[in-house]
Amino acid sequence: MKIGILQTGHAPDEVKGELGDYATMFARLLQGHGFDYETFNVVDNEFPTSVDAADGWLITGSKHGVYEDHDWIAPLESFIRDVKASGKPMIGVCFGHQIIAQALGGQVEKFDGGWIAGPQSYRFGGDEVVLNAWHQDQVITPPEGAKVLASNDSCANAALLYGDTILTVQPHPEFTTRMMEGLLQHRAPGVLPETMIQQITDQLGQPQNDHGFAHKMAAFFKGNANE
Template sequence: MPETPLRIGLLQCGHVHPEVAADLGDYPELFAELLAPHGIELTTFDVDHDQFPTDLEAFDGWVISGSANSAYDDLPWIHRTEDLLRQMITDEIPMVAVCFGHQLLAQAMGSTVAKAADGWGAGVHAYEFLGEPEPWMVPPPSAPVRVIASHQDQVTALPDGAVLLARTDHCPIAAFTLGPTAFAIQPHPEFTAAVSRGLVERRRDRIGAEASDAALASLDQPLDRDLVGGWMAAFLRQAAAVARARP
């Protein structure tokens, strides 16, 4: 029997490079392609253009997207989005925060975000998931999980009460949970190899020639994006059930 659809709001915090998005889709299309097979129906709020939701509890949960901005940029829409994330944590509203979203959640809850000492993370990275798999990790990881990275900033310390889930040598805090209703992950499971290729080619000057060549060479590796997309959906379902059970 098909699972009941979940109505999820997408806080779109930025946009994929327009030349890449024209062919392969922007965040709403990329997340829809990843999550629709798992019964997720998305409604987008373009928060970096001041399109904010008025009722967080009108949806079963939320996904917070990536962005070309830094979490520490002093922009009104970033501060307002931080306020929303703090409200979600306080009210135990389900969320999955991705890349910039992962960083902004950590910052909103008192942690810090900074540029990685060894530069950009780009292309396919292998993430080590730690400890016993969570109940929503079905199937569980049997080896390092390979998904696309695309970031220069990263979380430098866990927020109070967070549980570290995944790491790499480049990114020691690559995923965490915060309470029963928040899951944050640094890489981009919504990105395909083609999206990564398009972004790396257009950011070569920023990423650097050597790191760009390594990233492009990595894109022949198989990706576990469908696995992580399933985890995201399962987490949102579990968290929504927790939220509905509250007195």
């Protein structure tokens, strides 16, 4: 099964040499599930010719906001609507979660509580799932018909399900502890309060549910939405 990765941003240069770009991180997360990949740098206006260029689609995170005035935002939203109409499976993570919501009629804003970063616990039904997060924006109003799958006290719409073909999630299952260390070193200073940086640093290394969520993503791509 071929997964088309729509890359909407690039990892910081300081970590890219060691960890790869965002598409590489997802390929590593989903390793062993039998997928092939093709990456389209939509952030650089590199788009697929059609939704049939892959069997399923994955939209990455980004430093950009979905409401910003970039010339690739509108074509990406149009492509998202085409994928939805096609019935092909699609997964969005962080920015991907937000741009899918916006493209389908939802609302995304900066969270008035500020940045959410580091390991976060989310309620997925009756389960507590811990994943790394790194965002200030979030889906404030989900699109009509979207089902909320996960939430916590600071992110009411942390995961959304659209029928049985689109799954989106606000946190980053692909962000390892090493990636978080890189973000804290190279992107956090001057953006996050020093006390917050230290708090997140102290929390790194705690058990995560990234592999379990990778299994869920793989099952979703293969048509097993209920796993």
